[in-house]
Amino acid sequence: MPKYxxxxxxxxxGLGKGIxxxxxxxxxxxxxxxxxxxxxxxxxNIDAGTIRPSEHGEVFVTEDGLESDQDLGxxxxxxxxxxxxxxxxxxxxxxxxxxxxxxxxxYEGEDVEAIPHLTDEIIRRFKSAVKGxxxxxxxxxxxxxxxxxxxxxxxxRILKMREPKNVVQIHVAYLPVPGNLGEMKTKPVQQSVRMLxxxxxxxxxxxxxxxxxxxxxxxxxxxxxxxxxxxAVISNPNVSSIxxxxxxxxxxxxxxxxxxxxxxKARASDMKPWKDLVAKIKKPTEDLKIAVVGKYFTTGGFVLxxxxxxxxxxxxxxxxxxxxxxxLTWIDAMEIEKNGTDRLKGFDGxxxxxxxxxxxxxxxxxxxxxxxTNKIPYxxxxxxxxxxxxxxxxxxxxxKGANTTEIDTKAKHPVIHVMPxxxxxxxxxxxGASMRLGSWDCKVAPGTHSRKAYGAEIxxxxxxxxxxxxxxxxxxxxxxxxVVAGTTPDGHLVEIIELKDHPFFVxxxxxxxxxxxxxxxxxxxxxxxxxxxx
Ligand code: GLN
Numbered sequence: 001m002p003k004y005x006x007x008x009x010x011x012x013x014g015l016g017k018g019i020x021x022x023x024x025x026x027x028x029x030x031x032x033x034x035x036x037x038x039x040x041x042x043x044x045n046i047d048a049g050t051i052r053p054s055e056h057g058e059v060f061v062t063e064d065g066l067e068s069d070q071d072l073g074x075x076x077x078x079x080x081x082x083x084x085x086x087x088x089x090x091x092x093x094x095x096x097x098x099x100x101x102x103x104x105x106x107y108e109g110e111d112v113e114a115i116p117h118l119t120d121e122i123i124r125r126f127k128s129a130v131k132g133x134x135x136x137x138x139x140x141x142x143x144x145x146x147x148x149x150x151x152x153x154x155x156x157r158i159l160k161m162r163e164p165k166n167v168v169q170i171h172v173a174y175l176p177v178p179g180n181l182g183e184m185k186t187k188p189v190q191q192s193v194r195m196l197x198x199x200x201x202x203x204x205x206x207x208x209x210x211x212x213x214x215x216x217x218x219x220x221x222x223x224x225x226x227x228x229x230x231x232a233v234i235s236n237p238n239v240s241s242i243x244x245x246x247x248x249x250x251x252x253x254x255x256x257x258x259x260x261x262x263x264x265k266a267r268a269s270d271m272k273p274w275k276d277l278v279a280k281i282k283k284p285t286e287d288l289k290i291a292v293v294g295k296y297f298t299t300g301g302f303v304l305x306x307x308x309x310x311x312x313x314x315x316x317x318x319x320x321x322x323x324x325x326x327x328l329t330w331i332d333a334m335e336i337e338k339n340g341t342d343r344l345k346g347f348d349g350x351x352x353x354x355x356x357x358x359x360x361x362x363x364x365x366x367x368x369x370x371x372x373t374n375k376i377p378y379x380x381x382x383x384x385x386x387x388x389x390x391x392x393x394x395x396x397x398x399x400k401g402a403n404t405t406e407i408d409t410k411a412k413h414p415v416i417h418v419m420p421x422x423x424x425x426x427x428x429x430x431x432g433a434s435m436r437l438g439s440w441d442c443k444v445a446p447g448t449h450s451r452k453a454y455g456a457e458i459x460x461x462x463x464x465x466x467x468x469x470x471x472x473x474x475x476x477x478x479x480x481x482x483v484v485a486g487t488t489p490d491g492h493l494v495e496i497i498e499l500k501d502h503p504f505f506v507x508x509x510x511x512x513x514x515x516x517x518x519x520x521x522x523x524x525x526x527x528x529x530x531x532x533x534x
Contacts, residue, residue: 002130003166003262005137006156008203010144010173010192015209017172018071020236021139022078023245024170027255028135029079030246030269036133037075037087038126039068041141042149044092049433057306061462061514062087065438071139073310077517078246086128091148094121114151115158122155135262144171145195157200168261171196171203172236175210175218184210186221193226204261205232205254213237232257241281243518246274273519280320288324288532290315291347293331293367295360311353311381314516318529321521333360333367341370349377349504349532352384354464354511358407365391372505377531379524380507382465385497386416388507389469389477392499397480399473406467415473422466436463440488442495442510448485449506450496453527458489461510468509469494504531 005024009017018039025035045051048059049067060073068088076083098121102112110117130136140156142149160167173189189208196203206226208214214235223230234252239245249255250271259266292315294308312328319326331343337360344350350371352364364383368391371378380388386404393402393415401412418426425434439460444451451457474494478484486496486508499505506524516522 001163001166002127002133003135003168003264004126004130004156004159004163005135005168005170005258005262006140007137007170007172008140008144008153008196008201009142010171010195011176011188012174013143015172015174016236016242017139018074019078019242019245020170020172020207020209020249021071021137022074023249024254024258025075025137026078026246026274027250027269027271028137028259030250030271030274031255031259031267033134033259033264034132035079036129036136037072037079037083038129038136038138039071039075039088039141040138040149040152041069041088041090042146042152043090044095045090046092046096047088047090047433049435050431053307058309059464060310061437061464061511063439063460063462065433067433067437067464069141070306070309073313073514076514077313080517080519086125086131089122089125089129091151094118094125094151097121115154118151119155119158122152123159126155126159134264144192144199150199153196153199153201160201165263168205168258169196169201169203170205170207170258172207172209175208175214177211184212184214184218186218186225189222190225197227202227204228205234205257207234207236207249207254209236211238241278243274243281244278247271247278277320277518280323283323285323285325287327288319288322288529289327289329289346289348290319290351290532291329291331291344291349291367292351292353293333293336293344293364294353295333295355295357295364308353310511310513310516311351313518314513314522314525315351315529317516317518317521318525320518321526322529322533324529324533331367333363335363336360336366337363341366344370344376347376349379349528351528352378352380352387352507353513354382354384356383356406361387361407365394369395372499372502375503377504377528378502378507379504379528381513382463382509382511385507385509386465386467386469388505389415389482389497392477392480392482393473396482397476399476404467413473415470415477416467417470418466419468426466435466438462440510442486443489443491444486444496445484448483448496448498449504449527449531450485450498450508450524453523455523459486461495461508461512462514463510465509469497503534504528 047067058070066085173192219233222233316326393399399413403411404416481500483498485498495509
């Protein structure tokens with residue numbers, strides 16, 4: 001019988017429910033279960049592809065080309081397995097499907113209602129997500145009590161009613177320590193659980209998120225007022241690395257208790273890989289100073305690094321693996337545009353991640369030029385590859401006015417131009433899920449940094465772009481020292497470029513960051529970290 005674990009949030013958003021979900025997944029996996037995970041977002045958007053990154057954070061791309069919420073990235077990193085379309089659900093998807101069925105007369109004249117028709121569609125999707133696994137952990141987006149996500153909570157209640165032995169409810173809520181009191185308060189958590197109760201849901205476990213660990217007294221209070229056993233109140237305090245959380249939850253036996261509640265046979269867990277990883281992370285070593293030059297770092301007065309979360313995590317994975325401490329600095333491309341490249345002095349390596357549009361672009365190009373001429377290890381991802389081609393065309397080949405047509409549709413030298421099918425789609429205003437998305441094979445050329453790193457000729461990497469290298473310029477750029485290190489298997493589309501006479505200058509059209517995990521860092525990130533460490 002497939003099992004379902006629902007993780008809801010309370011008191012405030014941004015609690016790290018996703019990390020709790022992913023960590024529990026890692027624990028269950030270590031006990032020998034096959035684990036799936038699912039994120040439920042309450043937006044009407046069909047996917048996250050059309051949401052501004054400064055609004056919603058990174059768009060994570062799955063193998064099968066879904067543009068999803070960044071939490072799927074957390075799940076993949078902790079579970080070390082790919083997830084797919086079935087692992088992501090939005091309100092928009094649910095409504096679109098129910099309305100489609102209604103128009104197709106699939107309800108055969110029934111009055112189509114929120115309950116049971118929306119809830120049944122939601123439950124059908126929970127079931128698709130668990131197919132092939134022993135258990136699915138479903139993270140319910142938002143916090144309890146919001147009007148927008150109520151229907152999902154209702155669906156979990158109905159599923160529990162139908163299959164009481166197969167459903168566990170975990171509520172993650174925040175314990176504040178008001179500055180003037182200096183004492184951890186449990187009332188917001190109690191009220192949050194009351195709100196769940198009023199929807200007919202009794203949590204089996206309450207996970208308290210807090211700055212400091214929760215003491216026994218607080219656990220007792222929550223147990224008493226929230227109607228759970230004291231052992232089922234779990235402390236999840238702030239820690240220096242998210243990869244410690246599986247160990248923290250396991251130390252409180254959350255995994256064993258969940259397994260028991262679901263009627264599964266508990267097995268001893270092997271947490272050694274996580275213990276080794278945390279030891280590596282905590283070992284004091286020298287900093288590896290990496291500059292990440294991007295454009296989405298600030299919104300109003302706030303700095304957002306969530307937009308590049310997979311890139312940041314992948315860099316960290318690689319730094320730890322080479323025995324160095326990741327020291328990342330976000331540099332806003334606009335700052336370089338205004339004040340020049342001085343800011344980039346003293347870094348061991350420079351990364352330019354993906355992006356769209358024209359803001360800050362000249363700053364990014366200047367940063368790439370700085371890395372090239374000063375022989376600083378450079379690693380470009382997607383836009384970071386396209387703009388490296390522009391920089392090379394302009395400053396090495398001498399093609400004045402070289403650009404991507406994303407910035408300048410009438411560029412004199414369009415070294416990066418729109419993919420033919422993309423042009424048609426954009427004319428039709430077909431913007432949803434219409435980029436070149438998901439996994440594609442890439443043929444890696446012998447004798448390159450990339451080939452050495454991968455140790456394989458054919459690799460599969462995930463994509464998300466509308467523009468591509470313009471082959472009209474291939475011979476000219478190659479003659480000037482650009483190395484085409486990877487292409488689609490037919491040789492047509494340029495996927496990786498490198499530079500001759502540079503210690504490490506590798507830029508890729510794809511997003512390798514989506515396939516890096518702490519227990520298995522991505523080979524190209526690893527090669528970059530090694531070069532930077534040198
Ligand atoms: N804007 C570029 C394109 O659409 C790069 C996309 C990206 O970096 N993800 O091709």
